[in-house]
Amino acid sequence: MTATTHEGVLFGNRFARELPELAVPWQAEPAPAPRLLLLNEDLAGELGFEPAFLRSEDGVAVLLGTSVPEGATPVAQAYAGHQFGQYSPRLGDGRALLLGEVTDVRGQLHDIHLKGSGRTPFSRGGDGRAVLGPMLREFIVSEAMHALGIPTTRALAVIATGRHVQRDDIEPGAVLTRVASSHLRVGSFQYARATDDLELLRRLADHAIARHFPSAAGAEAPYLEFFEQVVAAQAKLVAQWMLVGFVHGVMNTDNMTISGETIDYGPCAFIDAFDPEAVFSSIDHRGRYAFRNQPPAAAWNLARFAEALLPLFAEDEAEAIALAERSVSAFGPAYEDAWNAGMRRKLGLDDEGDSEASDRLVAELLALLQKSGADYTSTFRALSAYVRGDRAPALAAFGEAAPSFRTWAQAWLALAPNAGAMDQVNPVYIPRNHLVEEALAAADADDLQPLADLLQVVTSPYDIRTGRERYAAGAPADFGDYRTFCGT
């Protein structure tokens, strides 16, 4: 790694150097009239950047990738992927580049990634560009996820490029500068495996182990241990999605990271009412990635990951398959444990208590939520109020199901739930679909204030702010069905 710093930040090109077979050196396209619209100053600070520098013309050029800092080697990453179950051997960064890695103030390595930076050898028919609305949307939702304590890529900046981009209409072009602990995906391993170059596959696994699961390197069977740690990370991640009501929407194997961070905020959305069948994506016709299908979808992706890693598990194929099957099957119990523990915390119950009783209470509550159509997020805050003796909000939330709720609550209160603990895990504010749309519509009309207001509440999601009641409420009755889009 080079020791040269750029404005105090150390840039490297570790991925490009260690895995040239998966990295096509490339350049970001120039932006005709760049305008920095959003800068995440906290994140900039964590990475060691001076916000004032990033706001300068030179800084914006770094955020766009049009000026390459010393030490960085921008590349388009190659990866494959199963998209809605269909295998594509060559996807790759069609409209993005890995600018390089930076070492943050604590010595941690992060990818600096540019989404919307122009055509690459992986663009196929696409224009390589991104448009403003979806990039602002990713900024809001990924930063909200981070504030909710859910592993995720982060958003450093959104820059309007000044270019007009053809979609259904002409849209303003934009680049999102994204930060991640890496952009290694299940699809990266599928690509490496398909080359039949076992040495490359091993090098990729070693790279991933060093970056994300260094303890696996010392294990007796390092690659199996690595795989199992990824299974555990994904199980925890998806449990967190389920607990907060997040529907990713496009869990293709190229959109599942090895680090266990949420990536690719295209068609994602949060549920309002609790609905296991919720699907928002306009292209997910069969509900493959419906809310309740997310855990099995993750397990399916991990099975594809295991297939890619097979030769590293054991020389004998039958033995490798047996090992892989055993390790994949750990997903279910790991997921259940994480989800059950999370649900107990949402209900203010400690882990020591009678878990059968609390699991039953959880199942009954979810059935009541579904039946009543109560808002998922706000009802959990109404429940802590209920514990404190303020009963009206919960009774109102359950409407006609209030009598059943009262009966349920009697059994729950008998377990002495901790209201204070509940308020630390049940958010007041999530990026609700109607609020996101409202903020994006205002941004489209050049008013960034609603977006700033929304960002403020969702990035401190557990703290009630007076005057912001509207942001805590469910969708208005006339909001209707919500549709989301990817590849926009």
Ligand code: AMP
């Ligand atoms: P995504 O839906 O963002 O996961 O993208 C799936 C694949 O399509 C990736 O290989 C992307 O790089 C590619 N892609 C999406 N949008 C574009 C675009 N506008 N131009 C070129 N490639 C794109």
Ligand code: MG
């Ligand atoms: Mg993707």
